[in-house]
Amino acid sequence: MKEQLFNAIRQENFSELEKLLTNNPELVSTKDLRGSTPLLLATYYGLYEISEVILKFPQNIDEQDASGNTALMGVCFKGFDHIAKLLLENGANPNITNFNGATALIFAATFGRKGIAGLLMEKSANTSLKDDKGLTAADHAKMQGLREMVELLENKKH
Structure with missing residues (x-):
């Protein structure tokens, strides 16, 4: 059933996805070989409508994959x-x-997603958090030469 679920997501098969999750709501928390949940997979592939269907079911929206990444x-x-x-x-x-x-x-910040950075900051993203290398989002933007991103991050520190 797990494989059916992930195939339904990849194929954007709304009816199959909804049927599987309605009949087996626990599948929303299942993981594939890479540690991806249905939501992680759908969002990674940019499947907005599929993501909406998956979000109808109770789950940990911040579940992490095998690398610790969230959706x-x-x-x-x-x-x-x-x-x-x-x-x-x-x-x-x-x-x-x-x-x-x-x-x-x-x-x-690293990938120059200024619109997303603004959304994150509106939702209280902490601009002073540092990664394992001791670098903040602004530091990563500086390394990429993204001046507008640096200005956004440095003018709205939380």
Whole structure:
């Protein structure tokens, strides 16, 4: 059943996904070989509508994969602003760290996702958190030469 669930997500099969989760709500917390939950997989692939279906079922929205990344971190890396907003509206925590100490804001800053960084900061993302290398989101933006991102992060420290 687990494989059916992940295939339904990849194939964007709404009816199969909803049927599987309705009949087996515990599947919402199952993980694939990479440690991804259904929500992590759907958000990573940018599947907004599928993510909405999955979010109808009770779960830990901040569940981490095998690298310690959350769904919110993945969309910050990928640049899916609309899904970042959906996750934040559903209670995703922007200050969780992965196994390297990175936060969603550090990912947004590193990859130049200014819109997402603004959303994260509106939801109290901590701009002073440092990763395992001792670098903040602003430090990562500086290293990438992202001047506007640096200004955003340094003008709204929390």
